[in-house]
Amino acid sequence: MTKSIPSVSVTYAQNGASTTSNELGMRAMQERAYERRGEQYLLIKSPPASGKSRALMFIALDKLHNQGLKQAIVVVPEKSIGSSFNNEPLSDYGFDYDWTVEPQWNLCDVPGGDDGKVGAVGKFLESGDRTLICTHATFRFAVDKYGIEVFDDRLIAVDEFHHVSANPENKLGAHLGQLIARDRVHVVAMTGSYFRGDAEAVLSPEDESKFDTVTYTYYEQLNGYEHLKTLNIGYFFYTGSYADDILAVLNPTEKTILHIPNVNARESTGDKHKEVDHIIDALGTWQETDAVTGFHLVKTPAGKVIKIADLVEDDPTKRERVSAALKDAKQKNNRDHVDLIIALGMAKEGFDWIWCEHALTVGYRASLTEIVQIIGRATRDAKGKTHARFTNLIAEPDASEGAVTEAINDTLKAIAASLLMEQVLAPRFNFTPKTPTTTAEPGFEYGEGGYDPEKTNVGFNEDSGQFQIEIKGLAEPKTKEAERICQEDLNEVITAFVQDKPVVERGLFDEELVPEELTVMRMGKIIKDRYPELEEGDVEAVRQRAVAAMNLTQQAKKAVLDDEENEPSANTALIDGVRKFAMDVRDLDIDLIDSINPFGEAYNILAKSMNEESLRQVASVISAKRSPITPDDAKVWAKRAVRFKAENGRVPSMTAADPYEKLMAEGATAFMKFRKEGKYE
Template identity: 45%
Template sequence: MNKLLNVVDVTYAQTGASVNTDALGMREMQQRVFAQRDAQHLLVKAPPASGKSRALMFVALDKLYNQGRQKVIVAVPERSIGASFSATSLTKFGFFADWEVKPEHNLCDPGSSQGKVGAFIDFLNGPGAVLICTHATLRFAFEKLAPEAFDGTVLAIDEFHHVSADVEANRLGALLREVMNGSDAHIVAMTGSYFRGDSVPVLSAEDEARFTPVTFNYYDQLNGYEHLKSLGIGHHFYQGRYTDAIGEVFDLGKKTIIHIPNVNSGESTKDKIEEVGFIIDSIGHVESTDPETGIISIRRADNGAIVRVADLVDDTDQKKRADTLHYLSTFASKDRDGVDVILALGMAKEGFDWPFAEHALTVGYRASLTEVIQIIGRVTRDSPGKAHAQFTNLIAEPDASQGEVKVSVNNMLKAITASLLMEQVLAQNFTFKTKRTGDDDGPKAPGVIKIKGFKEPSSDRVKQIVETDLNDLKATILQDDTFARAAAGSVDPETTNKVLIPKIIRERYPDLDESQVEEVRQQVVVDSVIKNGEVREVGDKRFIKMAEKFVNIDDININLIDSVNPFQRAFEVMSKSVTPSVLRIISDAITATRVEFTDEEAFALFPKIQVWAKVNGRKPNVRSEDPTEKRYAEALLYLQKRKQQHLADQRAAQMADEA
């Protein structure tokens, strides 16, 4: 068993900027959103706890009072999240109006979503100004109403990543598009996740281009906190059952949320109630269970202290779980001593507010980056007494004696590359410029890195992607199965950077021409390499580690950066955190699932193969133990086979013509 390995360890300046308010009572993020209040379609991407719900209140009230809108509809994915948009006094902090919601217009109370459609329609036809409902209620209402029924409204959709462009997977996305095209509705879309495109995009590229984006990144948020100083993201690999390993990373001294694995996953024992029981037994002896809140009091086996545990996994008694959720959202969210550990399966993720949470311990690989970022967001809220937050992913090591080795290896790769992506999200942003002759003179602007041969954005569209969508694009790249293996070194860096990444960019942004694709590609690769690279300062010079050597940042060029796998640390991290025998299993699995060639990839390698053959005086050997030589030989064989196939096709066509 290996100790917890933190892939990410970041420390922040605690400037207080992101939590301080201005004369109108707005935080930094809310000021940015309010500055774009006149936009008809507004997309707000900001981390949990940055104040998106109140930002919506400010914008919506301005639209009601100053922009001629008559009604505001706020849709949330779950009833419990509706409380974030309840009546709020804003005038006492300097704003010109208060956010008021009448009880009959809060449709997030108990009852079926479909049964509330009548109240929704009554609201549209009545004098009320603000309504809160679930996504499901909005969807059922959409199906009963024509798009023009939403004329004069502001439609705010919280946790926007729930909406999908896939009509079959999520009707809300298609219905929203109908309202955008068939009414004058103003839309405010909000998401706490940068990673909306887990499997299908939220909106098509054409529809998303109609939105004015406002991005407030994690670095802005965390660097501006008062209390939280550092954040760690790490992995703990285990063999056997997770219930035997969880004690090695479960720190009872930390306020902890444990997400047990889905019953359909390989990590699950298939008995979620028994798993909860095991975790409870590992803490100590159950003293009592509060009949009103469901909170379990457990006396620790090691020191006798009482640990208060909330069980959100057991759903056999719905009233008991509802009572526990109510307790967590009211008392425990305000009192640090209200609860110590929360056990959950599908709950306690997005919109769940427990500011004292310090450690998110998640069992099993999560295929959705959206889910990972939401879970991390549970512990990144600023709170007195909380200096460090930790996300730990407990992941099963692959076992050669069992099936699904390929799946297990892919899960490990994706979990670690996702952490490396998070490292970039959490890091300071840089501005990249083209380095020209004479640029060495004069003082250097902070946060600006100049690179020889770098292509700066030439259009507003590319600038928008770079400024607001870069992390989301990286998430799409990382979740591509081909790229996951490439990140572990089964494809050479230049093919990864110049073939695989542009292919994904073209698919995601079909409106870009080839020069724009190249500009976006360079931004992705440069940003990734620089943020994943180790930077050291020596005197007045900065050096960055790339491809196992340190290079003066003033001397870097685009060709040097393209020679580096932007996520090369994934395999390095894994090699340090598993045993040599497990590492061999991983290497063999990667080799066995080597990326198949396409014409584009093979042609891109051919100039390098020619140089290699000239330097070595022979063709590359497919039986070589050197992975680069072997890859070159495989590409050459592929090209020879394609040439033979092309000649055969030509002969067949000629014979057909002669016949």
């Protein structure tokens, strides 16, 4: 198996801030969310394990006791997640009220199908009780049966909000749209990944603009942990059967959740049970099955007996026993309860095992959202747990296969997940246009020598985990919605960009690529499609910031790797890298940032970990797929050409040495041709 090369490695300060409670028993994220408790529509974007469930309890109780709402309905994607909203004696920690749910209204625990549970929702709405918990499905059926008016003056709290979609086919999204249009409910939406694996928008732009957003970043969460210090994320390749080579990445001394591939995946052997048996054989000698937990006891060659929970088992009696043992609240703080969990479709969203040090996934999963959820299983803070990692194990495409381009799709998706996680894990970027009047921001530290009014500066505020970065030529957003997108949605824009298959293919494998084809053209088009109401100037302001955020993260990583003499201190590596890149160029300006291929560093990692012949073959296939200039593209290039003429006193030349100038000239020529052909109204 190829040597493991992490594509993302982040180290944090362990300052304990995110796990410390205030006098009301609220941790940092919960306190931030509670400050916005008066908002009618609230969106909480916060990582796994940051305490979203309890944040909702605080907000819901205030809405019920102080804001005049009748009832709170908590909606979760699956029954197992309902336990996150069990009774909590919050007054024991300083809050005014306790969170209580009567047993008959926790519909995630009530036996029976959705029909009976929909009836229970109706009874609850007529009762004097205040809180109900049900699944997304039960809520959808209840809205179908009773209409939306019956939910007036109530709080609807939607957990794992990324399950909602603006697509009319998505029933939960459609119902939510109707409730928001009627404007008689309060909504609290919670998610650790505010994007969908299918690249659909979660909410329509007009609905989204009504939400007040509370963002608590992964950086704040992990930096504020007490124990976990480093997080590594990587995609690695193997040949043959993954089960033969599994021990190259599966360390039996690490607490691990292993997700084996779906039976239809390229990586699957087609027999999931044999794969589990093979993995157990590779780890050591099977001893027995524990009568109480159903865990397999396996003796490793080192003489240690490890406990393995098999959630792939089809026998419902056996699987339920194992599942119940994993959920046993008495064992939550027992590190030795289990060592390895083998799963296929389970142990992902909402699964809570604080001791997990390694999330190992074989084959690409259904979506980026799923990958983010799986990574979240390993990012819990626990005593003695200093390191965590996520590994995506992928079958290397065979260069001799005819379908080599199809085989590379998994690789492209894994790289996209890696790039996205790198962005998600980084501190927050705030960008400012550099002008003669720009000054230092209070609370930000500007590195050796401090703030320089003659240059573009990079400031960092360690307490808030935010960068302040000055860029020449940066367009300012003109509307409130564009400001909101620049503040809150850059990662969602970058997600759509890295989910765009042609973008990743060209960025990684097209040797003749002019970076602006991606950074200007594709990114601009993605933003226009995602936010169709935005004016052109606002599209440009969002585009520039999304490209800058992605490219600065990538260049920071490169700067750190290249700088062997001056080794940065571990937990400031990314910060030092951004500063180093900013100092190595004369000034940060938007044209420079647009001229960098955002996938350059990802390719360098890929080249180290993938077979050279496969790499070459894929590159030749992708390069042959270049598409001609479309009328829409030509219009954008023509506008760029006009700007070029204004700045340089001449039109761009078809024979220019600069490929970007050449591209503008080709685009402007195509625009004239399309206009002559009547392609524009």
